[in-house]
Amino acid sequence: MSTTATPHSIVAEGLTKRFGDFVAVDAVSFHVNKGEIFGFLGANGAGKTTAIRMLCGLSIPTSGKGTVAGFDVYTQTERIKRNIGYMSQKFSLYEDLSVTENIEFFAGIYGLSRDRIRTKREELIAKLGLVQEADKLVGALPLGWKQKLAFSVAVFHQPQIVFLDEPTGGVDPVTRRQFWDLIYEAADVGITVFVTTHYLDEAEYCDRVSIMVDGRIAALDTPTELKKQFGTGTMDSVFYELARGAKRGGA
């Protein structure tokens, strides 16, 4: 019945969201392959957040078609939610809970069994090198560690797709680099990564990049192809070329 057999993790065809007269997302079409790292770029107000919300099952589209992990964005939002992970630009763990408690809570709401949680939790804590800090409150950890922990928690239930909404905001370059190692690791085990960012050097790390302008997708290709198309050497100038024509939002 479902279309899980297709190689695409995400399919959008003419996906549109209107708020009154305002067309936040205007007939967007694209697909994301399984295990791909897909960069979703755009200036503020370009419609990125609205698009992500539709794909995560938080907002029902006005028109168009879409499937996420093989499930319909209109009728199967519950199943979509069970198969995705999410990490937002705002830090998304509880600062007044310990590392262990945070992992347990988020794993719990994804319905993982207690035994599973316990073994996987130990593994994760060891992997992140947080054994000493396991019972410390998350609020006491440095931002870089928090961010890595937040990502690990977002993929703890082994989702098919993880949505990262500006995950590296306010993090120093070294930590950002380490964070991307975690992203690669997740992609290696077959998790599709859908990531938005304001750092254009990070766009280079993606397999493919789409750039949204005024609710539409203005460009979509590999970073190398995009640079060739626009005849420049950096993603920065590609983005600037596209974004300066934007009519809304402040870039």
Next chain:
Amino acid sequence: MATQGKKKRSAHLSHLLSFVRKEFRHMLRDRKTLLILFGMPVVQVLLFGFVLSNEVKETRIIVVDQAKDAVSQALIEKIEASSYFTVLTDSLPPTGITDAFRSGRIKAALVLPVDLQRDLLHDGRNTVQILTDATDINLAQTIEGYLTAIITDFSLADGMAAPYVIAPETRMLYNPELRGAPNFVPGVMAMVLLLVCVMMTAVAIVREKETGTMEVLLVSPMRPVMVILAKAIPYLILSFINLLAILLLSTTALDLPIKGCLPLLLAESTLFITTCLTLGILISIVTASQQTAMFIALIGLLLPTMMLSGFMFPIENMPMALQALAYATPSRWYYVIVKDIMIKGAGISALWQETAVLAGMTLLLFALCLKMFNIRLDER
């Protein structure tokens, strides 16, 4: 199919449980807030019970005795004998009274005329003058009431009244000693429940919006309704503990027994707690910051509860607009219910109207919650 449904339900339950456990952790970890939440009702009950009292004790009064005869002497002794007054014995000319009032040395004065005894014997009546310091209206009225009662009682007891004087016999039902406790304990209950359920719930939910964790929860398979339910449960339990603490304190420390049926009182309280939780959730849905939520809860609910529930000021004396507002305040209905059960021993047959109003309000708020929640969810 049936087993699948069952499995699904037990999954929802275990989600809910892990969520509730987390909420308790938040609550228990925030020691300061917890201390306030548990300390507040205790302090309030004790404060209202022992310090802030409407009751008048040992008011300083001067009796200007111009008669200086047997009758006046007897009357003064009677006043002195009551625990309400302390009679200052200095002899003052009537003009000196003003100074005594102004300096705050006395709160009341009683002037007995020269021919007190003669007039009483001849005409069977006389007029004495009572002066009170009305800068504090409540105090002045209470003093006047007490003093009049003593004097009336005196003239009747001593058989000095003419046979045809009609003396009204007043009985204060349910609270003959005019104690403050029956009035404020229900008031404090309404206030504390309101504070815990409305403000704390609203703040707890809005906090998740502020920190960004709400987004993560909404993207999870956890149903939004469950998220909110899980938030409300710990505060429900907390307010129940508070409720029991208040009742325990009022029955032991303040000697205010519960005349009516305790299960009924608890059931009505649960209804009010539900009303408050729904209100708290509604506030959390329409606000985006903890400050705004707290402000709305305090200004929009706590003040009306204190001012309009009839706990501090009688609703009957308010202008129409305020009366209408008072009837729209849930705590007003709860206050009446608690008072009637605790003090009068009323049963559900006497309270079904108030209960119906409260239940109706809760349903209305709940419907509003659901509607707003869905709108917000889509438009953010």
